[in-house]
Amino acid sequence: MTNGTGKLAVVTGASSGIGFELAQLVAADGYDLIIAADETDIHDAAAKLKDEGANVVSIVADLSDEEGVEELVAEIAKAGRPVDLLFANAGRGLGHGFLDQDDAEWLRVIDTNIVGTLLLIKKVGRQMRERGEGRILSIAGFMPGTFQAVYNGTKAFIDSFSFALREELRDTGVTVTCLMPGPTETRFFERAGLLDTKVGQDEKDDPADVAKAGYDAVLAGEGDVVSGWKNKIQSSLANVTPAETLAKQHRKMAEPGSADR
Structure with missing residues (x-):
């Protein structure tokens, strides 16, 4: 990360939508940024942020598996600074009835929305706890999702997990x-x-x-x-x-x- 001296934020799923908008807000507040997504569009998003004056590094990483998470963690380590804000925004949806969905597709939804998200939160969250400071954002939901059963199920899991983790981290200086x-x-x-x-x-x-x-x-x-x-x-x-x-x-x-x- 070029000439990075300020506070550091990480935003996943930042190539478009809510993730990109979060990255813009963070950049406007003067944070340096590491943004990630599983598509090359993430580099286009980085270019837009740089045009707005942001100090940003972009990485293509598939956060549905441990290798992709490790690639992002390695990129974070290169910054040489702790993560102040983690926006665990990356997610994958899937419509249609569960019995008609391809197994590889619904498994990837679970791996992205739950497994990869938790791996990243654990790795970054431990560092936050050690220094007694940091903030984490997760994206969740609460409604049973007919014809989106797996997706909504993963979001209900994240909802429960986030509140439990928040309580575990009470009085540590880290919020979820x-x-x-x-x-x-x-x-x-x-x-x-x-x-x-x-x-x-x-x-x-x-x-x-x-x-x-x-x-x-x-x-x-x-x-x-x-x-x-x-x-x-x-x-x-x-x-x-x-x-x-x-x-x-x-x-x-x-x-x-x-x-x-």
Whole structure:
């Protein structure tokens, strides 16, 4: 990292969407950046950030396996400084019914959203705990995801994990914040094969607004933040609505072909 002397932030899944918006916010606050994604578009994102004056290093790394995580950790080590902010934003979605999904695809969702995320958080989190300072953001959810069963299941896991880890780290100087976004205007729906669904075609939240809500919550050390007024209402209702009912509601949004109904 060229002439890096300031505080350091790491953002995964930063090639577009919420991750890129988080990177812009971090850069605007003067942090040096290491950004990662599993696609070469991450270098285009870095170029945009550099044009805005950011000191940034980009790396293509598949965070669905330990090798990819180690590649990112090695890049972090080159910076020669501790990580102040970790935004564990990388995630992979997958639509359609579970029994019809290719095994390699749903396993990669689990490996990216859970295994890789936890490996990275553990490696960076240990260093944060040792020095008694640091902030971590994870991306989670709470609703049973009919026709997104594996994806939503991984996000429910991250939700539970984040709150448990936050409590384990209480009084250490390290905080964990869980961002719970609603449907957001990103490439997620295209990649997950959800463009023919109602949720894929409906109007969605602005990723810049979602990122700002998450970023503000991280800096404040909050435990969780639900972005978007519509999502806040839905999350409040979810706390008192039976899971079976929530699953039925999600079917209306994510069932293949629902965009035409």
